[in-house]
Amino acid sequence: MKLVVIGFGQCGGRIADEFARLNRRARGQRGIDIIGGAFAVNTDVADLSGLTSIQPDYRHRIIIGGRKTGGHGVGKINELGAEIARDDGDKVIDTIRADKRFPEADAFLLVAGAAGGTGSGSIAVISQHIKERYVDKPVYNLIVLPFEHEESTEERTIYNSATCLKSAYLIADAVFLVDNQRYVMKDSSISSNMSNINRIIAEPFYNLLCAGEEKKHKYIGAKMLDAGDIIQTVAGWTAIGYGKSPISFTKQFFSRKRDFRDKANESQKGIQAMDEAISGLSLKCNPLDSKRALYLVSAPAKEMNVDLIKELGTYLKNLAPDAIIRSGDYPREKGLLDITIILSELSDVEKIRNYFTKTISLISTLKKRHTGAESKYKGIEITLKDIPSLL
Numbered sequence: 297m298k299l300v301v302i303g304f305g306q307c308g309g310r311i312a313d314e315f316a317r318l319n320r321r322a323r324g325q326r327g328i329d330i331i332g333g334a335f336a337v338n339t340d341v342a343d344l345s346g347l348t349s350i351q352p353d354y355r356h357r358i359i360i361g362g363r364k365t366g367g368h369g370v371g372k373i374n375e376l377g378a379e380i381a382r383d384d385g386d387k388v389i390d391t392i393r394a395d396k397r398f399p400e401a402d403a404f405l406l407v408a409g410a411a412g413g414t415g416s417g418s419i420a421v422i423s424q425h426i427k428e429r430y431v432d433k434p435v436y437n438l439i440v441l442p443f444e445h446e447e448s449t450e451e452r453t454i455y456n457s458a459t460c461l462k463s464a465y466l467i468a469d470a471v472f473l474v475d476n477q478r479y480v481m482k483d484s485s486i487s488s489n490m491s492n493i494n495r496i497i498a499e500p501f502y503n504l505l506c507a508g509e510e511k512k513h514k515y516i517g518a519k520m521l522d523a524g525d526i527i528q529t530v531a532g533w534t535a536i537g538y539g540k541s542p543i544s545f546t547k548q549f550f551s552r553k554r555d556f557r558d559k560a561n562e563s564q565k566g567i568q569a570m571d572e573a574i575s576g577l578s579l580k581c582n583p584l585d586s587k588r589a590l591y592l593v594s595a596p597a598k599e600m601n602v603d604l605i606k607e608l609g610t611y612l613k614n615l616a617p618d619a620i621i622r623s624g625d626y627p628r629e630k631g632l633l634d635i636t637i638i639l640s641e642l643s644d645v646e647k648i649r650n651y652f653t654k655t656i657s658l659i660s661t662l663k664k665r666h667t668g669a670e671s672k673y674k675g676i677e678i679t680l681k682d683i684p685s686l687l
């Protein structure tokens with residue numbers, strides 16, 4: 297599957313940059329393309345300059361709202377981000393479709409941080425523009441949820457997240473949810489932490505996108521997972537995960553001599569990788585709530601067999617009994633059995649529900665505060681008119 301990846305704001309831009317690196321890796325290691333263009337859109341010139349892999353020209357790093365922001369961002373006011381996106385949406389789309397790789401893409405992936413201003417405000421507006429113009433290509437959003445410390449120190453964080461998520465859910469074919477808090481790692485400086493987090497966010501998409509683009513016979517699995525499977529699976533609130541289990545060299549080397557113990561070991565490794573993928577999902581959710589799911593197993597061809605795939609399917613079906621499950625195998629990895637998993641069409645996501653309820657109560661608090669301020673203002677006005685003016 298080939299995606300047109302468009303990042304909005306700082307967070308979105310950096311993750312789109314990560315996808316550009318994934319594509320470079322796919323070309324270098326496997327001779328295939330998984331991206332039909334990677335773009336970054338921002339109101340902030342400095343943020344665009346910090347990217348490394350997206351082509352540095354104005355056709356790939358797109359500045360919007362120059363007149364309104366002077367190139368300095370929208371300072372977390374996502375309504376302003378949305379307004380700018382409405383004004384400059386056509387410019388963004390015209391720029392993206394000028395890329396020669398654009399026609400090959402199967403779908404769009406738009407990325408943004410929920411809590412900021414530019415990305416949070418513009419992702420749904422541009423998704424809407426794209427959907428109006430390209431009815432035949434699905435539009436997916438990948439939305440990054442804020443760290444806990446951001447939620448506790450800044451009211452706007454929750455409000456922006458709720459409005460961004462609601463708008464994205466209304467317009468996008470699916471919303472991949474990524475919770476920053478789940479990726480927090482100790483003993484790293486913030487910036488290396490962020491780039492680590494971004495790398496881990498993008499990683500599960502690597503095999504998932506590569507599998508359907510393979511041309512060489514030996515890398516095509518018994519059950520190839522292609523763009524059609526992904527499009528059929530991904531809908532509504534969605535989480536993605538990745539897990540791996542090493543396979544020792546000697547085992548691969550002497551694999552002709554496998555006995556029943558090796559076979560049991562294989563399944564165990566498969567289940568272990570699947571457990572890791574589920575416990576490391578991009579967002580905490582309950583598999584019971586998912587209506588559609590997908591898993592892709594990638595391992596050296598010798599390590600893969602129908603029983604393993606079947607066993608993994610049964611395992612997942614027990615966890616997500618209401619889900620239609622699609623699967624595929626991808627005989628590619630060396631020394632590794634890895635699993636990519638998607639849980640989609642989630643009927644409930646606690647974290648998102650909390651953003652919505654907190655925002656509703658925040659709005660009523662703000663209203664009260666506002667009327668309080670108005671009566672105070674009126675109070676001053678009344679006394680003010682009796683004071684003589686020197687003008």
Ligand SMILES: Nc1nc2c(ncn2[C@@H]2O[C@H](COP(=O)(O)OP(=O)(O)OP(=O)(O)O)[C@@H](O)[C@H]2O)c(=O)[nH]1
Binds near residue numbers: 368408409412490493
């Ligand atoms: N995972 C990840 N999260 C990020 C990154 N940069 C920012 N964030 C998160 O994104 C949110 C802030 O959004 P930004 O992308 O910085 O904001 P913006 O869209 O540029 O909007 P303005 O700067 O207000 O114009 C916060 O919750 C950050 O924790 C990043 O590189 N990776």
Ligand SMILES: [Mg+2]
Binds near residue numbers: 306340343370412414
């Ligand atoms: Mg910014």
